[in-house]
Amino acid sequence: MIKTVYSKGKLVAKTGNEVMAEAMRQIEPDVVAAYPITPATEIVQIFSQFVADGIVKSEYVAVESEHSAMSATIAAAAAGARAMTGTSAQGLALMWEMLYIAAGLRLPIVMAEVNRALSAPINIHGDQSDTMGARDSGWIQIYSENSQEAYDNMIQAVKIAEKAKLPAMVTTDGFIISHCMEVVETYPDEDVKKFVGEYKPERSLLDTKKPYTLGSIELQDYYFEHRWQLAEGMRNAKNIIAEVAKDFEKTFGRKYDMYEKYMMDDAEIAIVVIGSTAGTAKVVVKELREKGIKAGLLKIRVFRPFPFEMIAKDLANVKAIAVMDRADSCSGTYAPLYSDVVTALFAAGVMAPKVVNYVYGLGGREINTDHIAAVYDKLGKIASGAEKPFTGIEYINVRIK
């Protein structure tokens, strides 16, 4: 249950989409270019209403596709505007080419992204295949457990993106967060505006006194240097995200980190998960703790950049870990989050924990406390040595035979 932590905060009942649109209203970017797609439609629909009603001074560009939405957002950002967009699944997929360009040109675009399964088969429900596919595009990725986090993450993302000179996407799980009415604490407009501040780009294409070329061809002689800069920018973004979180906590009172540790201090078994399922898992962890089982949860908030050093340290003393992916990479190997967690552990020389991989919830398939309790049960057996850790991916709640 969300309670007010900010003296001037206000509790409101809003869906994830409504609250992301609310954050956009308060941020009041110069330009929003978007194309509607379920389940993210409402975000830009509500925002376009704010524009039509004259509540915000933002320019709204109704484009003919997501490729154009990202293109227009890139152009606006390059021109010196604070630019935002919103999309989901197929929309994100259609933006693909332009995602890499936004990152490569180092444009601090912020995108509200609602996680949804990718076709085929066509499915409109929540899983994280869409943004997981974009994990190497050079975008910062911030995932939200609930509407409160979606709201707070949107506000922080603007500052993070502009400081890191990297585009950032803030995600919610399709329908589970996007369409679920929750109590959210919102902050006064002027306080949000003050927090995000005014955007002053170092250079912009509309500054005709200092003309420059953006997006020029770079072959064997220069491309590599700029790609190194991008990768380095992503590495440096970790500190920026931490600074912005600290600022945010000082201003509004809510604490954020690269990931959240829930009962991890003495945990012997732990789940690593992203998004709304963390909320479900917390209920199970609490129940297990009441029974004296040392269960913990590590919820990834920032997946890109991936906080590998910290994670290796925090998971070093856990006996058995289940990494739960709401996306399958169809790679013949493990799912995305598992791959990164195990890489982090191995690189840090942490070999003790037994780490297994689960894939769950594709296409919005239910994941409930029973499923998660079964995972912890399995981890308990692995930790005690009663069972050997399985290799390969175990799929939760899917009919295989």
Place this chain on the structure above:
Amino acid sequence: MKKNDCKIKLSAAQLPAGGIVEAGTANDFITGDWRSERPIWHKDKCIHCLICWISCPDSSILVAPDEKKTTVITGIDYDHCKGCGICANECPVKGKAITMEEEKK
């Protein structure tokens, strides 16, 4: 960057982020050696209609004001002309004020 300075390679630390390049660098990049055909401007036939100038995709038709401050053709920028032949094709003069010749290396 000045002409012929292209050989100095900047490092990632020296480059502005995001592939930003100072404006006008195309001027430093000599593309004239791509040419297989060369346009020849025949001054005596030219009526200075500027159709070649507006048609040239590489801004390689050189113009300048004459003594009456009228813009006239003064020649061809062979450093940047890629020899596409649009100027010669578009020239409305009978017998052509620009003709294409094979480039001799």
